[in-house]
Amino acid sequence: MMNASHTVDEVNYQSLKNDGWSVFSPLASECLSYFGSGDAKNLNTRYLIVLCGKNEKEKAMILSTAATAEHFATQLQNIHNKLDVNHRFVHISRCVGRKETLESFLRDAREIKNNDSSAKNVEVTETTAISQFKALVADAIESGASDIHWWVDSISGRIALRIDGEMKKEKGLNKVESREMLSAVLQQYAPGFRGYESDSRQINLPIDIEVDVRNPDTGIKVKEGVRLRLNRTGSSDRLGYKATLRIQRRQRKHSDLSSLSYEKSMQEQLKGILNEPYGIFIGTGKVGSGKSTLIKALMEGIPYTKSGLSIEDPIEFDYEHPNIHAIQVDNKDEASTLEALLHASLRQDPDFINVSEIRTPEVAEDVLGHARVGCVMLSTLHTNDSITSFDRLCELGISPKELSNTDLFLGIMSQRLMKNMCSRCSSPVEKHGRTVFIRNKEGCEHCNSGYVDGRIAVAELLVPDEDDARFIENKAWLEWRKYLLSKGFKTQALRALELSTERKVCYNDCADSVPFFKKVDVHLEHYQSPSLEKAAGEEVLNEQA
Template identity: 25%
Template structure:
């Protein structure tokens, strides 16, 4: 990896950072990919690593290649009293990789990562953020670096930003056919707002990016304001907030409105001013995509009211509210069929009978449930990748009077259910009996199943 690291150079970043670039040698990287096929094998490679004789760069190469080869979204270096703990986040959950990295070795790793990320070596008592990229043969992968001081030293989290993630089309989002039809119809509208809700890491950005790519057209101007820009989109103007320079979501949105946009993506509506400008933009001929923090699609409405948006503006401005969560997908190579007890079968049949007409019940004529096992292809986890479960709330003429009357969230949900809304939990049940995931995964993100 010394050759690998000798190739990095500092280049000015588009939005004020310094980015280092790593060119990974093809043969060396391919050999690592063949070897580092599971957490177990990565652990062994680190355990066998000769810290006295080998170059520190070789260890960094193992850690990075192991992460890229095992669907890792984040690499965590956590400082403890005597040693350093290394963990990978895979499909939303943290996995231990090494718990006894020597602090002396970590010091060299930390310095190398700081250099690559354009961070200051002599600052150890303040948070720092940076980026660097790994140049592979066919693509470049960015890593977003966050350092914070802790009791026993600086801890690092490296977020892996694989550009393939943002190439997901509407068809690849995992929407049911009926939900996909709703979204495709809503995206035809030349104005109005689509809101996406959910916690951090629930896939909201990926979904909204897929909307932008679907709408992308040489005849349209698309501008985003994000915090931060995670993925770079071709033919789309992307801007990043910079509070120190006075470029906030609200301030940036005011400037964007003077740029003659057709479509605007706002990373998050956090305050009253941003909410008001976003609503006005959607009422004046613009398509607006954004996110708010709410636990459900219906919950986005009281959240907007909390942000002092006038009830009379919400109905005309909003077209669609989406809520989503990510659950782990069963490995199709090793999943095993699970016997369905009569009591559960009765519950599932009753559930299917209660669903709206737009759902094709014939797809579930033969109910099958699977459980995880574990194999080489999924690194023994039983799951491989993640899928989203969705909840879509269309804002129509029947909804507007309820919003204007400031009724409870429960009342709005009851009306939405009458109109055929399928909740996230219900979508999760449908995906479970389709063999994509498990009831345990659904309950982890939506709570106990209410049959």
């Protein structure tokens, strides 16, 4: 029911504000249109405003000057009807006030209108910015990029794409465009984000979007689901940010072990891990070396009679295996931190647990503890090679005595990803008593500056046994490496040299990016295996001929 009261009481702006009255924003623009230019001499100027109480759906007030109430009764009645029928106020009153009071409330109405216009403009801008962002992502995908690096500062912005491990295809952005685009992305996908300049939080979250990607075979654009792993850091003092977006194409099937570029014997060793009842497997390497893809391939290979749990920050992949459940880490929730989720993981009775990264003493201790009680644990570390992973675990508080229990370790695998060299135009050179190959920087009709698409893994797999325990317990890492080489352990340096004799990777790239490659002669001195034949390079040359 609607009650109406007509008063002639004099009211003022401050007393009404103190009583909780404010401009009813849905009709603010209409009241301003009646006000027009505000020229009191103009007979069409109407001083009226609609106010509402603290509870917007209970009380409304139509406030006007006496002259407006006298000469424009029809307009007041129309507004009265809108409040009754359209907005369903319980009580509607009409009051007369001084012109100054009306002008104050009309100023409030004008501010509301301006804010509404700004909000609409922001919405349009953000919609445009999101479209631009999606176009940028689509271009990165079509270029074969794995990451988008994005710098934004108070002057300008720029992006660069990481393609086959190298930063390429830089693009400059103007300050406004860059800020609008990145801010729109963060405001849409980062909960509680306040704005570009006012928020300097570190953000690490997955973003799921759909973009139009051109099919290289047909030239037709098709919609494709993409997951971006956004990591953004910044400083509100510098008014600048660095954002990195890892691209994961959700419609592209992720590699299994057989499709990865590992040696056949190494693939068999990795598959054997999936049949073990307990233990630890660790993948190591620098950022972008394929550690996560390796762990994902292992998890997907779990027998269907087993179950798996993946604790990630953030979740990187959608698992196709029906018995794998992925859990998102949330550091703002004490029950959902990596440590808390790992503590509670055994209650779900998993056979395999993937922990995205071992980075704290608590996680390191729990990973070893879970392996002791009957789980296969998989995780990653940031180390240069397999042996130094043991030293890193010591730094995280695990004693050498604990680590010398080699029965726990199913394998430590370290790798680098290297660009595929064009076999048609590469050139032979003599190094280390054998023929290796270097790329032709000019390239040929079959390649781009001596490279062809894709990368190959240069990997080493260390499976320690009881004979290795003494080296671990004494932290004798250098002596251990020599001992392993004498038993036929193929380091990344040796594998890289082997691939360069097979005309698959450039020798110079090996020297630039593979750990300990500059000491490959020392490795060769201690290595006891027939797999690195000196004549390998000559055989490849004969095959090419």
